[in-house]
Amino acid sequence: MIVVAIIVEGALTPESQARALAASGLDPRSTRSDGAVGATLRFEGIVRRDEPHPEQRGEPRALLGLEYQTYDPMAQRGLESLARAVAERHGLASIVVWHSRGRVGVGEVSFVLEISAAHRAETLAATASFIDAMKRDVPIWKSPVWA
Template sequence: MTQVRVEIVGGPLSPETPSSAGPIEARGEIGSRVRFEGVVRRLEGEGTIEALDYEVYSPMAERVLESIARDEGRRSGVLGILVRHSRGRVAVGEVSFVCEIASAHRAEGLEALGSFIDRMKREAPIWKRPVPASSD
């Protein structure tokens, strides 16, 4: 059974996000750990921004993210999925989303990562509002 951990965090995420795979790693089953970081970029559409404001409908967002992670775990057989997502303002260059997947082999980890993110963007009740570069 896939280990799943989901967290919503106020503001930007720190680069020292703990690994999802500690307990599994002790059993020596991990052969691959894939980590994705979503970073706020300056160009949004055709404009320039200084930040994104993330609105999160809790606790539904956490439940949906956990449900997607469990679905992807069952489907792909990966060992662990860690998800962290920001709430509130995240400036350009800062991290707003982290997904780390531990698996026996890289192929299922990479595939599960892409599938998880696609579903998150369609299903999780999270919205982002651009903060134009010129605003105070």
């Protein structure tokens, strides 16, 4: 079982994810070589163009982006321990999570979760389970940067 949790400065791009994963020294695709993996699910969280504005009765207001703040090192540890718990509970082959810190613009990716398991049902359940728990327990905040 491979578990990786990485916090990256700024928006997540294929390049920044690959760099961060390489630095971890772990390769989740290696779990496919023995034929036990039947499904990989990748979830991307993307910054939308607007958010409800608290001073305008919750009406949507245009954003430039979101500013993500992490409480370190608790956020990193929280992502890791949550990933490990979800992997064990759902019998995953691998789970990799990347999360942004700092400014992420509209249309850019701030969160990626990639999960592999024997069957799709485990990957779907684990994805929902991870995201729900992360939003509840991992000390990461987002603040709107209004246009």
